[in-house]
Amino acid sequence: MVFLTSSSIRARLYRGIGGLLVLLAVSSGLGLFMLHNLSSNESTLANKAQPYLADLSTMGVAAKGAANDERGYLMTGDPTFIDEIHAKRDAVVYPALADAAKIYAASSAETKAVNSIVTGYKKWATARDAELKQYSTDHKGAIDLALGSNRDLRKAYEATIDEAVAIADTGVKSSDSSFTSTSASATWVLIGFLAFALLAGVAFALRLARWISARLAKLTAVADRLAVGDVDGLEVEVGGNDELGTLGASMQGVVAAFQELFSSAKSKAA
Amino acid sequence: MGAKLAAYFNQAATIGDFQAKMKLALLTKTTSAKAMEVEDSADNIAIFEAAMKTIKQEFGS
Numbered sequence: 362m363v364f365l366t367s368s369s370i371r372a373r374l375y376r377g378i379g380g381l382l383v384l385l386a387v388s389s390g391l392g393l394f395m396l397h398n399l400s401s402n403e404s405t406l407a408n409k410a411q412p413y414l415a416d417l418s419t420m421g422v423a424a425k426g427a428a429n430d431e432r433g434y435l436m437t438g439d440p441t442f443i444d445e446i447h448a449k450r451d452a453v454v455y456p457a458l459a460d461a462a463k464i465y466a467a468s469s470a471e472t473k474a475v476n477s478i479v480t481g482y483k484k485w486a487t488a489r490d491a492e493l494k495q496y497s498t499d500h501k502g503a504i505d506l507a508l509g510s511n512r513d514l515r516k517a518y519e520a521t522i523d524e525a526v527a528i529a530d531t532g533v534k535s536s537d538s539s540f541t542s543t544s545a546s547a548t549w550v551l552i553g554f555l556a557f558a559l560l561a562g563v564a565f566a567l568r569l570a571r572w573i574s575a576r577l578a579k580l581t582a583v584a585d586r587l588a589v590g591d592v593d594g595l596e597v598e599v600g601g602n603d604e605l606g607t608l609g610a611s612m613q614g615v616v617a618a619f620q621e622l623f624s625s626a627k628s629k630a631a
Numbered sequence: 632m633g634a635k636l637a638a639y640f641n642q643a644a645t646i647g648d649f650q651a652k653m654k655l656a657l658l659t660k661t662t663s664a665k666a667m668e669v670e671d672s673a674d675n676i677a678i679f680e681a682a683m684k685t686i687k688q689e690f691g692s
Contacts, residue, residue, distance in 0.1 A: 614660040617661055620662045
């Protein structure tokens with residue numbers, strides 16, 4: 362605590378260097394905090410938005426494939442298409458949607474959008490299966506369904522996919538914007554703090570150097586005159602409560618003693 | 632002005648001759664000539680008294 366109020370050179374150095382270290386510590390702390398924010402932002406993108414969009418993409422491609430297989434069956438009557446629908450399309454769509462539904466909170470817009478897709482796709486899949494079953498006995502009726510109400514059901518769930526993607530895109534754009542903004546803020550805050558620390562350090566060093574060297578120059582001049590015995594009218598004009606002030610006071614005593622010595626010697630000689 | 636302070640130098644000379652005068656100048660940071668010029672203030676007298684105490688101890692008076 363003494364160093365906070367002392368005017369000694371050592372205390373001034375401690376205060377100056379300590380202050381600079383505090384500034385650097387604060388700027389480093391701010392930098393770390395902002396890096397953490399950036400990392401958190403990136404983590405949201407990497408762990409939520411990207412897997413979510415990947416699941417929607419996987420599901421969308423598989424659903425499109427199911428619709429193509431539906432048409433393939435209606436055009437050819439080849440049962441392989443039905444096997445493909447169940448084994449390769451529905452088997453991909455549902456797990457992808459289940460994965461997507463786990464990524465965000467149940468109450469989130471993203472999860473609600475996924476639930477809408479599931480509901481819509483199930484409706485279409487049920488109607489599609491009935492239509493494909495009808496095809497073996499009623500070709501025309503099945504095709505009418507495929508081009509009519511079942512097509513509407515397909516368009517309805519495809520629209521919910523678009524909505525889910527739009528929600529995710531908004532999140533990604535917001536996250537990206539937040540990343541850019543945080544990154545820019547972090548850069549400017551760090552530049553500001555470091556520039557301030559640099560300026561404060563340079564100002565402190567210059568002021569301390571001037572303050573010490575000017576007084577040391579005075580003390581050196583006194584010592585030079587003492588060294589050659591030129592003590593007439595010699596005064597030590599270095600005050601202060603620091604180490605140099607103490608040295609100046611001690612030198613003043615030596616100067617006075619020399620002056621007394623020279624004065625007495627002159628008196629005796631006369 | 633400074634008569635009292637200058638008298639301390641005479642007193643020191645009595646106690647320890649020239650060496651004591653130098654010692655007084657060293658301790659008070661003032662020469663006998665300058666002592667004539669400065670004020671006989673309470674502060675200055677206190678400084679000289681303290682210095683004389685040291686001189687008396689050192690020179691055995």
